Amino acid sequence: MSGSSETNSANDKLLIDIGSTYFKVSTSGSIEQHFRDFNKRILDDLLHKSGETVQRFNAKDIHICSSANGGLSTLIIGLTQSYSLKYATNIAYNSGINVIDSLIFQNIEDYSIPSDLIDVVIIVGGIDSNSGLFDDRLNQYLAKLNYSNAVYVGNAQDGAKMASTVKRLVVLPNIIDDRLHIVEKHLKDYLTNLYQQDIEGKEDIKHLYEITDNQIFSTPFVVNKSLPLINASFSVTDPFILLDIGGATTDVHYSKDLVTDNIVTEQGHDRIVFKKLGVYKSRQSLIFTAEQNEYAYELLMHLKVTENIYEEHSDKATKILMQLAIFLVLCKMSHYRPAYVTLKLLAMNSIVFTGGITKVLNTEDVEDVVAFFYRKILNSDHKPRTVLDTNYDIWTLGAKDHAICQ
Amino acid sequence: MRPKDLAVSHEDTIIWVSGSIGFDKIPSIFEGSPTMKVVTGVIGNDIHVVANRLMDLSLNARGYEVFNLGVNTHLEEFFDAAVETGADILLISSLNGEAEGWGREVKIHKAKYKSLDGLTMMIGGNLTVGSGNADDIVPRFKNYGFDLVCHQIDLNTGLDMLEAHLQEKLQEESQA
Numbered sequence: 001m002s003g004s005s006e007t008n009s010a011n012d013k014l015l016i017d018i019g020s021t022y023f024k025v026s027t028s029g030s031i032e033q034h035f036r037d038f039n040k041r042i043l044d045d046l047l048h049k050s051g052e053t054v055q056r057f058n059a060k061d062i063h064i065c066s067s068a069n070g071g072l073s074t075l076i077i078g079l080t081q082s083y084s085l086k087y088a089t090n091i092a093y094n095s096g097i098n099v100i101d102s103l104i105f106q107n108i109e110d111y112s113i114p115s116d117l118i119d120v121v122i123i124v125g126g127i128d129s130n131s132g133l134f135d136d137r138l139n140q141y142l143a144k145l146n147y148s149n150a151v152y153v154g155n156a157q158d159g160a161k162m163a164s165t166v167k168r169l170v171v172l173p174n175i176i177d178d179r180l181h182i183v184e185k186h187l188k189d190y191l192t193n194l195y196q197q198d199i200e201g202k203e204d205i206k207h208l209y210e211i212t213d214n215q216i217f218s219t220p221f222v223v224n225k226s227l228p229l230i231n232a233s234f235s236v237t238d239p240f241i242l243l244d245i246g247g248a249t250t251d252v253h254y255s256k257d258l259v260t261d262n263i264v265t266e267q268g269h270d271r272i273v274f275k276k277l278g279v280y281k282s283r284q285s286l287i288f289t290a291e292q293n294e295y296a297y298e299l300l301m302h303l304k305v306t307e308n309i310y311e312e313h314s315d316k317a318t319k320i321l322m323q324l325a326i327f328l329v330l331c332k333m334s335h336y337r338p339a340y341v342t343l344k345l346l347a348m349n350s351i352v353f354t355g356g357i358t359k360v361l362n363t364e365d366v367e368d369v370v371a372f373f374y375r376k377i378l379n380s381d382h383k384p385r386t387v388l389d390t391n392y393d394i395w396t397l398g399a400k401d402h403a404i405c406q
Numbered sequence: 407m408r409p410k411d412l413a414v415s416h417e418d419t420i421i422w423v424s425g426s427i428g429f430d431k432i433p434s435i436f437e438g439s440p441t442m443k444v445v446t447g448v449i450g451n452d453i454h455v456v457a458n459r460l461m462d463l464s465l466n467a468r469g470y471e472v473f474n475l476g477v478n479t480h481l482e483e484f485f486d487a488a489v490e491t492g493a494d495i496l497l498i499s500s501l502n503g504e505a506e507g508w509g510r511e512v513k514i515h516k517a518k519y520k521s522l523d524g525l526t527m528m529i530g531g532n533l534t535v536g537s538g539n540a541d542d543i544v545p546r547f548k549n550y551g552f553d554l555v556c557h558q559i560d561l562n563t564g565l566d567m568l569e570a571h572l573q574e575k576l577q578e579e580s581q582a
Contacts (some may be wrong), residue, residue, distance in 0.1 A: 080486035098433035104519045129471075131442075180487060181475055 014057040015399040017219055017392070018042055018066040018205070021069075021247025021280045022356060024173070025050045029165060033392075043207040055213060061397055062212040066162050066205055067219035067246065070121040070175060072198055075145070076102040079125030079133060080312070084154065087175050087182045088124045093272050093341075094184075095191035096220050105134060108141050118147040120194060122187070123162070124167075125154035127178055134158050139165055149194060153187045192221070219270055219395070220244070220251045223354070226238045226398030227253055227269040230352070232233065233393045237385065239352035241333070245325050245357040247280035248285035249273055258343040277329060279356070290324050293337070295376050299327050302372055315360075323369045324355050330373045345374075346382050363388055440469040442572065445474030445487045446497040450504040457531070457561075458499055464561055467567075470495075477538065481508055481515050488525055495526045495568070503535035505547075530556035530564050 015026040023046060025032045032051045036042070038366060054062070074097045078084030085102045092099050097120070103111045105125060121142065126133045133155065142150065151170045152159045157172040172186040199205055199216055208216060223244060230236050239255035253271045277286055287310045290296040300320070309320050332339040353366060367386050374380045391393060444465055448458050455477050462474045473491050475483060481513040488496050498505065509529070516522055529552045533543050540557045554571055556564040 080489050082483045082486035083490045125490065130490065132556050133492075176490060180475075180490065 012061065013400065014054065014055075014062045015396060016046070016054075016062065016064045016208075017222075017395055017399070018064065018208070019219070019246050019356070019358040020067065020249070020278070022374040024391065024395070025053055026399070027053065031392055031396070032392055036283055039393055041207055042204045044212060046208075046339045047211075052309075059211060063214050064208055064212050065217045065219045065222045065399060066208075068249075070099065072097045072195055073116070074098065074120045074122055074191075075100060075114060075118045075147070076103065076122045076124065077105055077108070077138065077141075078123075079105055079154075083176055084124040084126075084181060088122050088153065088187070090182070090270075091184050092177065092191060093188045094121065094270055095188050096195050096218050096271075096273060097191050098273065100228055103129065105138065108137050110293065110357055111141075113141070113144045114146075116146070118145060119198070120151060120191070121145065123150065123152045124175060126158065126174075127180065128156045128174055129178065131157035134162065140163075142166055150192055151187065173303070177193060187290045195221075195279050220253075222398040223251065223395055224253055224269060224271050224398070226394050227399050230394060232328045233397060234352065234387050234389070235385075236352055236387055237349040239348055240352060240384075241348060242352040242354060243329060243357075244355040245322065245329070245353070246278050246355045248278040248282050250277040250325060250329050251355075252333060254333070254341075258345070259341060260344060270341075272339075274329065274332065277325060279318060279325060283321065286321060286325060286328070289328050291383075293328060293331060295331075296324060296327065299324065299369070299372055303368075318383075319365065322360050323365060325357070326353075326366065326369045327373055330370070332375060334373075334377055336377045337402075346378060347381055348384045350385045350387060352387045352389060352394070354394050355391065358388045358390045361388075376401055411492050413513040416450065417537060439576075441469065441471045442495060443473065444470045444489055444495040444497050445473045445484060445493040446499065447479035447484065448477040448486070449479055449481065449498045449500050451478060452501060452504040453477045453499045454499075454501045457501075461497070461499060461561060463464060464565060467498075468565060481511055485515055485519055485522060489521060495528060495572075497568070498527075500529065500531040500533060502532055505529060505531065505533055506535075509533075509547055509550040509552070512537065516551060526554070526568075526575065527552045528554040528556070528564075528568055528571075530554075530559065530561075534556045 006381045011372055012028050017024045022033055022035055032050055032053065040048070074092050076085055076088045076092065076099060081104070081153070084195070085104070090100050097361040100118070101114060123134070123138070149170070150168055151172060153161055153172050154174045155174060163169055163171050169304060170190065171185065173189060175183050175185050175187050195218055196215070199218060205216060210279055225244065241255070241258065242253040244251040251271060251273050253269050255356060277289065297307070300309065303320055303323060305320055309317050333338040333341065333343045334345055335342050339374060353368060363386055366388065370386060371383065374382050446458070446461055446465065448454055458474065458477060462472050465472045473487055475487055475494065484496055484498060487493070497507045529547055533547060538557065543557045554567055555566065
């Protein structure tokens with residue numbers, strides 16, 4: 001910590017990742033991983049298990065990211081599926097926000113009002129030379145909705161009018177330009193900052209600022225930063241996907257080459273977070289998803305177990321659930337069970353696994369499930385190269401790069 | 407001055423192309439009124455881009471504000487673009503009969519939108535497999551929901567037809 005006589009050299013950084021189930025502590029020479037004690041505050045647990053390591057570093061050299069916050073939720077109100085809703089959804093997912101629903105304004109009376117608190121409502125529609133697209137029905141809908149923030153990123157003229165009628169409305173530049181192309185920057189910055197404020201606002205995470213002078217970032221954001229650098233540590237061939245299957249959520253990072261949508265954006269890799277797909281905290285939701293998938297039963301047979309495994313709490317059950325999670329997330333990215341984005345999985349050359357899953361499964365276990373998926377769902381013998389990031393090198397790569405940038 | 411005609415025999419440009427070269431700005435019949443917005447593109451699984459590019463240039467030269475969706479465009483994307491831009495005209499091009507299947511769904515899709523009643527719908531190109539007969543094809547596409555149908559008509563003639571139609575529509579609106 002600050003003021004310690006045994007501080008490390010100026011270039012050495014301590015990188016900490018707080019997950020929902022594990023936390024990881026990485027220095028230039030070693031990486032530690034500890035199962036979290038949920039009866040303790042995160043800071044107390046961290047100092048109890050890795051206190052010696054933490055105390056060797058100055059607060060300015062400690063960089064922390066967290067995926068334990070669960071993320072924000074958004075409701076998007078737009079004019080059309082092909083432009084306003086599609087663009088806003090793309091930006092929201094890339095900012096780490098979960099889209100709980102999207103609705104078309106012309107039919108706004110037909111939609112039910114979500115009962116849960118919405119973290120941010122996004123309103124979008126029209127190019128700047130078009131106007132008068134939103135009327136009083138929007139105000140009536142928003143008046144019934146329980147939300148914390150609202151942001152308008154549609155045509156400029158309607159935005160100016162709406163700012164005076166909708167409470168807490170932030171008006172940003174249009175995400176659709178005059179050639180109907182997407183403009184990501186302003187909304188993405190706004191949502192990323194909101195996500196950031198949410199992490200910082202979490203009681204448990206707040207205490208971590210006692211040991212670091214740096215901003216705490218979300219883990220998917222840091223991992224996404226490492227993707228252009230991934231070839232430095234692994235023999236991965238583009239296009240690839242990276243699955244970070246953890247205790248509570250599953251993050252999928254994918255090369256833009258795998259997407260059929262013709263949205264032209266700047267970054268080469270997008271990401272999507274499945275909030276309730278994990279093997280510890282989200283175990284029940286994972287099992288529920290598996291029960292809805294008719295091929296999951298066949299996968300269990302293939303793995304020589306029965307559905308009774310769902311009731312077990314053993315190493316074997318964890319392993320099977322991890323294999324199921326791989327299968328289910330691949331289904332969600334395929335035409336079979338599309339969820340937001342469908343990838344051209346037959347064009348994929350590599351599939352990289354990171355997160356808690358690499359501590360439980362070996363390459364053979366993973367390849368077995370991937371081959372099963374391709375055979376059953378895509379009727380193909382395609383075999384992308386499987387890479388397991390067993391030492392959290394990808395996160396370290398992204399965190400280091402990010403720490404250097406800071 | 408009207409742009410010169412261009413004789414091109416390339417397959418993908420044969421229909422709409424005898425159109426324009428030079429693309430000098432020509433006086434618009436709508437001088438003084440707000441610029442008319444046109445959404446255009448090639449429908450369906452069709453990558454014939456040359457005529458699409460020439461149409462874009464010709465429409466711009468005639469003073470329209472053009473939103474070109476390019477090739478491989480599905481019907482929903484055309485209508486969605488018309489909503490987002492507030493377009494006055496939807497001008498679809500097609501070659502070798504690709505529009506036939508898509509055309510049948512125009513009324514069903516358009517009915518889902520509440521703000522497209524005033525949209526002028528136009529289609530042009532080679533609207534059938536082979537040469538076909540305009541006397542059969544034009545009424546068929548009008549029945550699908552298009553106001554103007556140009557089967558194997560050169561680009562300038564087609565755009566003249568569009569201007570005449572718009573003028574007529576404006577007169578009707580002013581009388582109403």
